[in-house]
Amino acid sequence: MTQHRGMVIVGAGECGARAAFALRENGYSGPIDVLGEEEHRPYERPPLSKGRPGGAVPLKEIATQAQWDSAEISLSLGTKVTEVDRADRVVRLADGRIMHYDKLLFATGARARRLPLATTAPVATLRTMSDAQHISSIAVPGSHVAIIGAGLIGLELAARLRAGDVDVTIIEVSSAALGRAVPPELAARLVQRHRNEGVRFEFDAEITAITDRTIALLDGSQFTADLIVAAIGAEPETGLAEQAGLEVRNGITVNVTLATSDQNIFAAGDCCNFPSPRTGAPVRLESWRNALDQGEHAAANMLGASREYQKTPWFWSEQYDLTLQVAGLPQPGRPFVRREPGSGATLLFQFDDDGRLVSASGLGPSGSVAKEIRIAEMLIERGARPDPRLLADAQSNLKKLLRTG
Amino acid sequence: MPSWIDACATDDIEEEDVIRFDHDGAVFAIYRSPDDRFYCTDGLCTHEKVSLADGLVMDEIIECPKHNARFDYRTGEAKAAPVCVNLRTYATKIENGRVLIELMGAQ
Numbered sequence: 433m434t435q436h437r438g439m440v441i442v443g444a445g446e447c448g449a450r451a452a453f454a455l456r457e458n459g460y461s462g463p464i465d466v467l468g469e470e471e472h473r474p475y476e477r478p479p480l481s482k483g484r485p486g487g488a489v490p491l492k493e494i495a496t497q498a499q500w501d502s503a504e505i506s507l508s509l510g511t512k513v514t515e516v517d518r519a520d521r522v523v524r525l526a527d528g529r530i531m532h533y534d535k536l537l538f539a540t541g542a543r544a545r546r547l548p549l550a551t552t553a554p555v556a557t558l559r560t561m562s563d564a565q566h567i568s569s570i571a572v573p574g575s576h577v578a579i580i581g582a583g584l585i586g587l588e589l590a591a592r593l594r595a596g597d598v599d600v601t602i603i604e605v606s607s608a609a610l611g612r613a614v615p616p617e618l619a620a621r622l623v624q625r626h627r628n629e630g631v632r633f634e635f636d637a638e639i640t641a642i643t644d645r646t647i648a649l650l651d652g653s654q655f656t657a658d659l660i661v662a663a664i665g666a667e668p669e670t671g672l673a674e675q676a677g678l679e680v681r682n683g684i685t686v687n688v689t690l691a692t693s694d695q696n697i698f699a700a701g702d703c704c705n706f707p708s709p710r711t712g713a714p715v716r717l718e719s720w721r722n723a724l725d726q727g728e729h730a731a732a733n734m735l736g737a738s739r740e741y742q743k744t745p746w747f748w749s750e751q752y753d754l755t756l757q758v759a760g761l762p763q764p765g766r767p768f769v770r771r772e773p774g775s776g777a778t779l780l781f782q783f784d785d786d787g788r789l790v791s792a793s794g795l796g797p798s799g800s801v802a803k804e805i806r807i808a809e810m811l812i813e814r815g816a817r818p819d820p821r822l823l824a825d826a827q828s829n830l831k832k833l834l835r836t837g
Numbered sequence: 838m839p840s841w842i843d844a845c846a847t848d849d850i851e852e853e854d855v856i857r858f859d860h861d862g863a864v865f866a867i868y869r870s871p872d873d874r875f876y877c878t879d880g881l882c883t884h885e886k887v888s889l890a891d892g893l894v895m896d897e898i899i900e901c902p903k904h905n906a907r908f909d910y911r912t913g914e915a916k917a918a919p920v921c922v923n924l925r926t927y928a929t930k931i932e933n934g935r936v937l938i939e940l941m942g943a944q
Contacts, residue, residue: 721905748903799891802902806893831853831893 436463439734440523440533442513442672444468446476447701447723448539449494452505454731464505465531467523471510472561473497476720489564516676518694535734538673538684538692538699539727542666542718547580551642556661558585570659573597578647578657580639582609584749586663587622591751594629601632601655603639603647613747615762615780618795625754666718668703681705683716688740690730698734700726708761709742710815715761719747744812746805753797759809760791769820777801779823781808787817804830841930841937847875848934855899855910857890858938865927866890867936868910870897875929876910877938883915883922 439455441448444466452466468474474494500507512526516536523531544557557563567589571577575598579586582604590600602609610619623633638650646656668683678692679685683705690698690706701723705716725743732739749756760782768780777796784790792808794801807830811818822828844858850869857880858865864880866889882889882901891902899910907916913924928939 799888799902802891803893806900806902829851 437521437532437534438463438465439535439537440531441466441537441539442516442523443537443539443541443669443701443703444470444474444507444509445539445541445701445723446474446494446720447541447727448537449474450724450727451537451539451700451731451734453495453503454728455734456503456505458732458735460735462534464503465508466505467508467511467513467525467531469510469512470560473500473507473509475561477559477561489561489568491561513672516672516697518676518697521696533696536697537727537730537734538697538703539701539723539730540669540672540703541723542668542702544662545665545667547639547642547662547664549639549642553642553644553660555580555642556659558589558661558663559666567659567661571596571598575599575658576601576656577659577661578603578655579661579663580604580647581663581665582606582623582633582635583611583663583665584613584747586661587626587751588749589661589663590626590631591629594626594631595752600630601634601657602626603634603637603649603655605636605638607635609633612764613762614756614758615768615793617768618756618778618780618793621778621795622751622754622756625752629752666702668705668716670703673699673703681714685714689733689738690726690741691733698730700730706741709740709744709813715745717745719745721746721748742813744809746809754795755798755801756793756795757801757805758791758793759805760789760812762791762793769823771804771823771826773800773804773826775800779804779808781820781823783817783820788812788815789818807831807834810834839939839941841939844877844936844938846934847931847936850875850936853894853896855890855892855894857888860940864888865938866899866910867929867938868894868899870911875931875936877927877929877936878908878910878913878924882906883924889924 448466452464476492514526515524521533544559577598577600579602582602593600609623640650641648646654648654670680670684673684674680684699686692686699686704686706690700702718705714708715729741744759746759766782771779777800779794782791789811794805818833844867850856852869853871855866855868858867866878866880868876884906887903889899892900897909897911898907900907908924913926915923930937
């Protein structure tokens, strides 16, 4: 039987789903196949950091079956790809099926990193729906959860668990939370807020062993918990790309159009390593927005648009009533320009040597920093050189900078 | 029966901006356009119930602060992923420097 070649998307997370719909929005009328390993229809993740504590884990589907059907996108769930054969442009599946592609998109995402520790003790992670269900089933009110890693996922999980009256200890190997992704001052403020909510932190804590449900640290202290969750980051899913002979270096290497070294294969979202706009420095991002934007962008380029990806990195994190938003990539060691727009909100801006705005980070109650971070994001994207004194002046209307920039 | 609800003073909203208005358990967003007209929509994004008043108004578009959903606030029409559900809109009128919104069957 001969088959029409179509668009094949490997990975059914936010990125793959967005790419599939974007192909249709761009007028593509041929076959689209989305292949996902999980049994669930594509959903927003990680589910637990958004859901209500204590109850069932809410699954927020990206699109209903009716929407997939009406867009005529074929969704294959519980489907494992065994090989991408670039010479014949086919994808082989574990169930024996073969799909012929015109263009292929790797939207394989990332998987939770495992502890680099030989242990047979049960250590949970938080990435998938089943991870979230597992955590939710054990982390009942009054239980104790030890979270390894004070990154975004660890902190968001802690906030959710505290709201459900779960006792939380966070064990972090470095001396501060949130690593390089967030200005130290804002990270420290978040840690203080967690402490006020009853979260205990162990910084500079090197784990020597985990036995059953007990964590032993190098300094001799021990923590026993009902559940241990490793929240130490994620690793890109690159196995198939490597097997297919594509370049992989902390993610599948792509150029500014999100194409791999094979012009028929693209990669987008958490799994790809792409050149930063302006600097060209290779970067891999794990954020909701990046997954969507790159999925949409790759779709257009799979149809021949050849557009350069130039979006500014951006993420949002909610912890208790605080919202953290960061646009651009904060540079460790560079000075910040501070803006205090009131109601406890703080914005921190950074410039490069040419006076261009390169990052903006904001922390404040609920959506209090959203407008100004959004404006900053647009300024960063334009390569604008706003006057630092205007940014620092809480009375100045930042929106005017968009008109003049 | 439609009824007109006093929402705010015209001066409470800057040009090309939006404020939140809570009434009877419902959340509304009230906009002042660059050409100095007033509009009203539901106040929470149809995607994930985020307050639109925290979002940025650019010309006739309100952008959800969290997921960048975009709506034409004059018509409520959803303009970009991730949303496809339009916002409800409500008529407005100005009386004595106050912005009134029309709620059908409210109260």
